[in-house]
Amino acid sequence: MYLLHGIAWPPKDIEPIGTIVVVYEDGSSHELSVVNRKDVANWWQPFDLENGIVAWQGENHSSTVGLHLSKFLLENKPIKELKFTGTGKAVWIVVGVSIGDSIPLVKEYTIIENNEWKPFNHKLGIKKDSIFDFSSLLDGPAGKHGRIVVKNGCFEFESKPGTRVKLFGCNLCYQANFLSKTKCEQVAETISRSGYNSVRLHHIDKFLGSQPPLKSTQIDADMQDKLDYLFFCLKNKGIYITIDLYTDRLIKAGDIPEIDKDIRIPFEYFCLVSENARNNWKEYSRNLLTHKNPYTGMTWAEDPALFQVGILNEDTIYDSWDKIPEAKRLFENKFTEYLEKNNIKVKDDISKKQVFVRFLSSLHSDMIQYARLFFKEINLKAIVSDVNFMEPICLSAIRKDLDVVDNHQYWDHPVFLDKDWQLPFKYKNTSTIKELAETPRSIMPSRIFGSPFTVTEYNYCYPNSYRAEGGVLMGAYSALQDWDAIYRFDYSTRDYFFDKVYPTYRFSIATDPVGILSEKIACMMFLRGDIAPASKAIPFILRDSKENPLAGMKERYPKEYSLLGLYSKIGTVIYKDGDKMNLIPSYFACGLDNMSSLPVAYYKAGIGFQELLEGIPLQKTGRIDFQGKSFESDTGEIAIDAVKGSFKAFSKRIECFCLPANTQAKGQYVFVSNGEAQSVISVTSMDGKNLPDSRRILILHIKDTQNSQIKFRGTSRTVLEDWGTLPILVRKGKATVNISFLNNRKTILKPLEIDGSAMRQINMTGAEYNLSTFNEFGTCLAYEIEVLE
Numbered sequence: 146m147y148l149l150h151g152i153a154w155p156p157k158d159i160e161p162i163g164t165i166v167v168v169y170e171d172g173s174s175h176e177l178s179v180v181n182r183k184d185v186a187n188w189w190q191p192f193d194l195e196n197g198i199v200a201w202q203g204e205n206h207s208s209t210v211g212l213h214l215s216k217f218l219l220e221n222k223p224i225k226e227l228k229f230t231g232t233g234k235a236v237w238i239v240v241g242v243s244i245g246d247s248i249p250l251v252k253e254y255t256i257i258e259n260n261e262w263k264p265f266n267h268k269l270g271i272k273k274d275s276i277f278d279f280s281s282l283l284d285g286p287a288g289k290h291g292r293i294v295v296k297n298g299c300f301e302f303e304s305k306p307g308t309r310v311k312l313f314g315c316n317l318c319y320q321a322n323f324l325s326k327t328k329c330e331q332v333a334e335t336i337s338r339s340g341y342n343s344v345r346l347h348h349i350d351k352f353l354g355s356q357p358p359l360k361s362t363q364i365d366a367d368m369q370d371k372l373d374y375l376f377f378c379l380k381n382k383g384i385y386i387t388i389d390l391y392t393d394r395l396i397k398a399g400d401i402p403e404i405d406k407d408i409r410i411p412f413e414y415f416c417l418v419s420e421n422a423r424n425n426w427k428e429y430s431r432n433l434l435t436h437k438n439p440y441t442g443m444t445w446a447e448d449p450a451l452f453q454v455g456i457l458n459e460d461t462i463y464d465s466w467d468k469i470p471e472a473k474r475l476f477e478n479k480f481t482e483y484l485e486k487n488n489i490k491v492k493d494d495i496s497k498k499q500v501f502v503r504f505l506s507s508l509h510s511d512m513i514q515y516a517r518l519f520f521k522e523i524n525l526k527a528i529v530s531d532v533n534f535m536e537p538i539c540l541s542a543i544r545k546d547l548d549v550v551d552n553h554q555y556w557d558h559p560v561f562l563d564k565d566w567q568l569p570f571k572y573k574n575t576s577t578i579k580e581l582a583e584t585p586r587s588i589m590p591s592r593i594f595g596s597p598f599t600v601t602e603y604n605y606c607y608p609n610s611y612r613a614e615g616g617v618l619m620g621a622y623s624a625l626q627d628w629d630a631i632y633r634f635d636y637s638t639r640d641y642f643f644d645k646v647y648p649t650y651r652f653s654i655a656t657d658p659v660g661i662l663s664e665k666i667a668c669m670m671f672l673r674g675d676i677a678p679a680s681k682a683i684p685f686i687l688r689d690s691k692e693n694p695l696a697g698m699k700e701r702y703p704k705e706y707s708l709l710g711l712y713s714k715i716g717t718v719i720y721k722d723g724d725k726m727n728l729i730p731s732y733f734a735c736g737l738d739n740m741s742s743l744p745v746a747y748y749k750a751g752i753g754f755q756e757l758l759e760g761i762p763l764q765k766t767g768r769i770d771f772q773g774k775s776f777e778s779d780t781g782e783i784a785i786d787a788v789k790g791s792f793k794a795f796s797k798r799i800e801c802f803c804l805p806a807n808t809q810a811k812g813q814y815v816f817v818s819n820g821e822a823q824s825v826i827s828v829t830s831m832d833g834k835n836l837p838d839s840r841r842i843l844i845l846h847i848k849d850t851q852n853s854q855i856k857f858r859g860t861s862r863t864v865l866e867d868w869g870t871l872p873i874l875v876r877k878g879k880a881t882v883n884i885s886f887l888n889n890r891k892t893i894l895k896p897l898e899i900d901g902s903a904m905r906q907i908n909m910t911g912a913e914y915n916l917s918t919f920n921e922f923g924t925c926l927a928y929e930i931e932v933l934e
Contacts, residue, residue: 146219146227148179149200149241151188151212155181155234162235166228167219177217181235182562184215188238192571193859198250207704209575212240216250253866254857256874264872265850265924267646267658268900270331271338275901276831276843276929279340279668285383288449292526293385295548298595300629303449312385312630313672314343315654315664316602321637322349323371328643333378335643336636339661340668343385343452345601345632346372350394351409353433361397362428369436377440380450387601387632389455389533390430390516391416401425404471411469413460417508418475426457427519435523446525453549454527455601456516459534462505463699480504499697502539506696509543533601536591541687541717542696549629550593553602556584557609559651562864569858570865576611576823578803581708581774581787582618589626590685590702592716594729598626602634604652607660608855608865613825613847614792614803616663620670621783621794621801626714627678631671633664648852648870658850658873658899662926666801666827666845675799675829680764680779682714682729686736686747689721705755706735711776711785712769732779733761790823797835801827814886820879824848826916828884831929837886842930846916848878875926878918884930888912891934896920897927 152162163179179185184196191199191211200214224244231237256262271277284290291303293310300310315336324332336344349372353364376386396412398405401421408415415422434446434454445451467473483504484491491497513531520529532543533551544550556577559570577584585603592598600623605615623631637643637655647656654660670676685706689695709715713732720726726743728734733746735754740747748757755771763769766781774787783794792803793810800812804819804826811817814836815828825847830839852869891910895903904922909930918924 146217147243147245148185148215148217148239149212150185150215150237150239151191152181152185152235152237153188154236155187159183160234161232163229163231163237165217166230167224168226168228169220170223170225173220175220179215179237185213185237188212190573192863193251193861196250198859199861199863209573212238214250216247218247219244251859254860254862256851256855256869257853258872258874261877262851262874263877263919263924264853265658265875265926266898267656267873268898269643269646269655270335270900272901273338276841276897277665277901277927278338279665280337280382282340282668282672283337283342283383285337285381286450287380287383287385292449293452293528295528295597298597300597310629311672311674312343312599313341313668314345314387314601314630314632315339315341316345316347316632316635317375318347318635318638319351320640321635321642322346322375323352323368324375324640324643325371326374328640329371329375329378332375332643333382333384336379336384337382339664340672341636342383342672343387343630343632344379345387346376347389347458347635348392349388350390350392350429354394354429361395361400362425362432364429364432364436370439373438373440376438376445376448376450380441380448384450385452386450387453387455388451389458390433391426391456392458394429396425403475411472413457414462414466414469414472415475416457417460417462417512418472418479423512423515430519431523434525446523446527451527453599454520454525454529455533455551456513456529456531459553460509461532461535461540462508463502463535463537463539466505479508483507502699503694503697506539506542510546510696513543513546528597530599530601536588536701538687538698538700538702539696540591541593541719542689542694544591545593545596545719547596549597549599550591551599551601552588552591553634554584554588554600555603555634556605556615557612558604558606559865568866568868572606572609572863572865574609574611574862576790577605577614577618578611578785578792579787579790581711581776582622582785582792585619585622586707586710587704589622589710589715590707590717592626592628594682594684594716594718597629598716599630599632600628601630601632603631604634605663606652607649607657608851608862610849610862611823613659613663613823613849615660616665616667617670617792617794617801617803617825617827620667621676622710624671624674624676625679625778625780625783626710626716631667633660633667646871646873648868649850649873650868658875658926659847661899662845662847663825665843666799666825666829669799669829670794670801673798675796676782676794677780677796679713680730682716682731683709683712684716684718684728684731684734686718686720686726686734686738686740688736688738689719695719700737703750703754705758705771706750708771708776709735709758709769711778711783712763712767713779732763798830798839799827800829800836801825814884816883816885818881822848822876822878824878824880826880826882828882840932842884842932844882844914844916844928844930845926846878846880846882846918846928847926848918849876850874851876875918875924880916882914882916883912884914885912887930887932890932893931893933895929895931896922896925897929899927903929
């Protein structure tokens with residue numbers, strides 16, 4: 146028996162959601178159990194199951210949706226009736242029932258070397274002075290111009306007032322921060338040649354913390370020495386450092402009286418409600434920040450290379466405060482104290498929920514104030530960040546009092562189907578262009594005008610087939626939004642990823658050719674400034690009043706508002722009654738309240754909001770088309786079309802295209818015809834000149850790469866069961882690139898290894914270049930053009 150079915154509002158666990166009683170003509174019967182995440186699952190963002198393939202798929206306003214086809218064995222005799230009964234644990238939708246012969250449902254899908262996939266020669270490092278050596282974009286050593294400070298809502302150097310500073314960075318995580326001295330020097334060199342002028346040393350506290358029997362706040366001297374030398378090497382290359390003071394440090398049983406067991410990540414929640422936890426955080430932070438680095442001769446707190454410090458990583462608690470029983474009790478007790486102290490009487494459950502959100506916001510604010518007093522005590526002058534995750538409006542009430550607004554975002558982050566961080570993982574394996582650049586679009590409103598905005602974690606995650614879009618979309622839209630810093634998560638999580646080539650693994654782009662190449666486009670667009678900021682803004686105005694405090698608003702920004710970030714700069718403006726509102730140059734403004742007496746037109750979010758925005762007159766350049774799912778920036782440099790699944794960005798020095806299979810696109814000078822499967826194709830001037838005048842041009846033709854023997858559950862590639870092994874394989878692909886200004890000119894075409902070294906030289910004449918990932922000289926994703934005349 147085959148069922149075409151789905152469920153809505155499913156339970157979290159693997160458990161029955163319904164039963165089927167099969168009654169046969171001979172009077173016998175038996176009962177079948179239909180199990181969540183085995184036979185059927187949520188019809189939103191469906192994925193293949195052990196006994197259920199996604200047989201139908203579509204889209205609604207917010208998500209992909211689908212139905213599963215499941216198979217159940219019956220006895221071989223006539224059926225009289227079927228009785229379907231739900232357990233009440235989900236809404237069960239049975240669309241169709243069929244009886245037939247037994248055929249396999251879920252076919253294991255493994256990628257192997259064949260006519261569609263060939264080995265790619267991945268390499269570590271970047272050849273000095275090659276076209277991939279971006280180290281000239283750095284200005285070392287870090288701190289030579291004094292500290293990075295906040296001025297007029299942006300970063301600038303202390304001793305170079307008025308000079309804007311933008312930071313293009315990556316994360317080094319876990320063991321990747323604790324290396325031999327030789328390897329530290331090699332890594333700093335590779336990071337600088339990648340064009341990164343900043344690094345987030347992340348999850349360092351997991352390995353800095355001492356081993357028993359010492360306290361969890363004490364720091365292991367050998368590990369500190371390794372980290373100090375890495376800091377020193379990065380600083381010398383002109384790379385600025387940011388850290389968080391809690392990410393993953395083990396807090397041992399007894400270190401905090403309220404906790405009688407070892408804990409890790411929930412510790413940040415305890416810091417918000419426990420003075421003992423705060424003191425533990427402060428003691429560790431003091432040991433780290435006041436320690437003198439023997440290689441720089443300065444404490445970490447003194448060193449201008451440490452430009453930003455996060456108090457607690459991803460400590461946003463609005464949806465998770467009650468997940469840890471020990472912490473939940475402390476939050477509930479603190480809430481009772483909060484009500485009594487502020488003489489608050491809650492009338493009903495709705496009122497209580499609103500007050501509780503305000504209470505949670507107040508805990509964040511209290512922790513920030515506590516940290517600031519401590520930083521003043523140790524004379525730390527670095528920029529301070531916190532609440533660096535999520536986008537509810539109430540966070541704006543907290544972020545407005547920080548030095549910088551920081552946020553994180555991922556496209557296709559793995560979902561754990563069994564145990565955390567253990568296979569199998571669930572992925573969407575879809576294009577974010579089809580979702581109108583949901584990453585980074587959905588975090589755009591969380592920026593607060595008047596404060597710098599940074600993204601210290603972003604990734605378009607392996608093994609998503611479309612992840613080459615990542616550097617392109619993040620580079621282009623962070624430049625359009627005029628953000629201040631972006632950081633890929635991560636460059637590496639393992640020390641041994643710097644020793645030799647490993648299979649592509651999780652987030653680490655050191656192991657991923659697609660991530661490495663995509664970041665080169667982001668660097669040019671954002672750090673070099675090839676894509677211009679939007680001409681004006683469309684602010685979202687939030688009123689912070691006594692009657693309706695901003696700190697109590699758990700709502701999220703309307704999706705329609707975030708879509709305006711594909712056209713112009715967007716972000717939040719906060720004002721209180723009686724304050725003078727200062728708007729940056731704006732087309733119009735949006736918000737949740739009724740507003741009047743603004744210097745620009747104002748549109749209230751709510752029912753009909755999209756229809757209101759559809760009719761707004763625009764300047765000559767740019768396009769806003771909600772119905773057609775097509776947007777063009779007010780600069781005219783960026784265009785995205787979700788229906789076609791295409792994207793392009795072009796300026797005087799770069800032209801870049803994300804194209805589906807068998808499609809074409811045109812920029813100002815470049816015409817591209819893409820062959821099989823999606824491609825990212827870019828043409829970039831690499832000598833600082835505009836494209837028509839450039840004598841050194843980089844072409845990237847990025848196709849999907851996957852590990853050999855990577856194994857998925859079904860051909861949709863939405864459930865990963867095995868990471869696979871070496872060699873890394875690249876997908877077959879061809880493209881034709883016509884560069885108009887090279888017509889009748891002589892050039893040398895150099896197919897490139899991923900480290901920037903030339904595989905061979907080919908004399909060419911004319912504007913047309915036929916690219917293929919498979920060639921007689923090997924597989925190739927990048928080319929250098931040397932223009933001779």
